Amino acid sequence: MIRFLLKGLLRDRSRSFFPLLTVFAGVLLTVWLQAWIHGTMSVLIQTTAHFQTGHVRVTTRSYAREADQVPNDLALLGIDTLMTGLRRAYPDLLWTPRIRFGGLIDVPDSRHETRAQAPVTGIAADLLSPGSPEGKYLEIGKAIVRGERSARGGRSSSVKNSPGSCTSGRATRSRS
Secondary structure (H helix, E strand, O other): OHHHHHHHHHHOHHHHHHHHHHHHHHHHHHHHHHHHHHHHHHHHHHHHHHHHHOOOOEEOHHHHHOHHHOOHHHOOOOOHHHHHHHHHHOOOOOOOOEEEEEEEEEEEOOOOOEEEEEEEEEEEEOOOOOOOOHHHHOOHHHHEEEOOOOOOOOOOOEEOOOOOOOOOOOOOEEOO
């Protein structure tokens, strides 16, 4: 019986080729989409965890309450002793100071009046100090499109804006 069915399928190409092609296309599309979604989610989660929240983040309680507004006036100042204490208490962790900030960019017209405004955010990381792990951790070398990474201040480079181009590491932990 099976021999008879196989003979019939092989004899009439439209009965075997198009269903096989449909199944092949469906499997190919399913596998490709599953891999693409899994890869995108992995990069998204990794980038979010490393760049924004990470592993351990030391802030004041006031800052933690308003962290979504990125309040610069509640940032920790004079953190040298705090950083020394944290590095001594938790030597297996990588401790790096960072500043997150936000603002409003104003695009003027020819009469210097506001043509458009948009919110902007940024992050300041120590890239110039010798021995600073931030350059490697943020993968700045991979993200530079034009120019070069400067060993001194006062220079800039164009950096691509794509998921996964910059990564680092923090998480949330309040400190008063």
